[in-house]
Amino acid sequence: MSSSREPDHQVALAKEYIYQLSEITQGPVSNATEEQLSRCIRSIKITLSKFPHILNIALDTGVTLAWMLAHNEAGCRVLLDYYPHLTPESLNTPVTLEVWEGISTLWLLAATKTQSSSELLQKIKGKITAKGLNHYHPRLNNATTPAWWLSTTTEGQEVLVHCAHLLDQRSVNTPAKEEEWQGTSMVWWLAKTKNVSLLRTLLHHITNQGLCTASQATGVSAMLLLAAYPEGRQLLLESESLCAIVISHRKAFNETVPSANHFAHLSAARFFLINEDGRKLLLEKLFLCGIIDKDIFQKAQHDSALRQALLTETGQKILDIWAKCYAEDIGLEMLITSRHAQTPPTEGTSPSPR
Known part of the structure; x- marks a missing residue:
């Protein structure tokens, strides 16, 4: 009023x-309506x-x-x-x-x-x-x-x-419904654009919905987007709140992307194993859990070959502790073959709003 x-x-x-503006903008765009709009704007x-x-x-x-x-x-x-x-x-x-x-x-x-x-x-x-x-x-x-x-x-x-x-929490985590962007939340966009700084600020708001819901168009969740680059992996492991979500949603952590894009057949868990920094982060968790001795852990910080060997030689122990903390069905074969895996292509372009 x-x-x-x-x-x-x-x-x-x-x-x-x-x-006037309502009348001008309701009809189809033409040279005449553009001229009308210009005159109206000048008058305003x-x-x-x-x-x-x-x-x-x-x-x-x-x-x-x-x-x-x-x-x-x-x-x-x-x-x-x-x-x-x-x-x-x-x-x-x-x-x-x-x-x-x-x-x-x-x-x-x-x-x-x-x-x-x-x-x-x-x-x-x-x-x-x-x-x-x-x-x-x-x-x-x-x-x-x-x-x-x-x-x-x-x-x-x-x-x-x-x-x-x-x-608020709803705004941060609720995914869009429109088909083109269905499944993408604020958490998803911040993960995609690698804005880890703002994600850290919003950690107290992030829920299962924001982290685990996948984009309808790509099949990729915010969790997988974060796992695909070093700062994102660091955030997933260091944040107690995100770790809690990973633990409670192990399926989402291990689920692979079915769609035919560069994320196909990859999971968040896989990214931790096929990237050098990911293996280093994982070893730190294993050391904190008592699976790897302090002396060996310290040597591994400066020896990538030793890090890979540790992951292979202690494969079953790693699988056990990983299952307790983050996952259920990674499989020992994945741990062993990760020594030969190559880092996947960099992230491609996903749908963006008009």
Whole structure:
């Protein structure tokens, strides 16, 4: 509802511009509509120079002029000029307008991913609230929050670093439902982009769902993505909370990817065995568990051949302790053949939001 503090003529101006933008953007894109949009934007900029606060005047549905402008690049450029006048309420409150129900100005800016929207998000990150960042509406077809969208880009993740204290568990772990990105959560995107630093910050929020759910398109989970590079493997072994998830979801840790990509037939467990740093991390666990003597362990820190030999010669003991701590069905053969395994190709491209 529009504020009673705003003069009637300003309320009328806001409503008129909202109506004009709605009419222009509803139809198919053409040269004529682009010209209409340009004229409308020019008029809005002139009016905002006199009455910048009309950005925040809301209709009964919660729609504001700021919300309408956030739909396209031209509108985002206007918001860049007048962002100091954008209120947290206008930015974070979702609308109740039919098919747009649950969508806020923040959601639009995070999902649009234009140069102007990314720049704008950096400038207004101090206005983001927990409600706006984590808002999830069950009627949204893709079940994505503004936080989820921000996690899919480097620029968005920079905003999340500033807002990490506002994130909640559901927002961090809930996977998207839309077919193209089905199964990908914020944890998945941070693992894919190797943002281990932000993952460490969010460790207290990460659950089985975020770590173990696989992308529908690739068959790859956040756990497997982390296991594929050294910093990720280090995080999986060092974090007590992630270790607890691995222990309780041994099947997910050992499950191989069936799809025909470079992860096919690989599991998170396999990555620990076929990579030099992975074997080193595993040996440290074995030493801490009392399977390997201190003297031998210290020598192995500087001798890769000895590390491989230890894994082969103590294969059954390793299998036993691994089964207790992390896995169930790795198999002794995998431990022995890991001496000859080659490091798999580097991570390829997976689906990214539009």
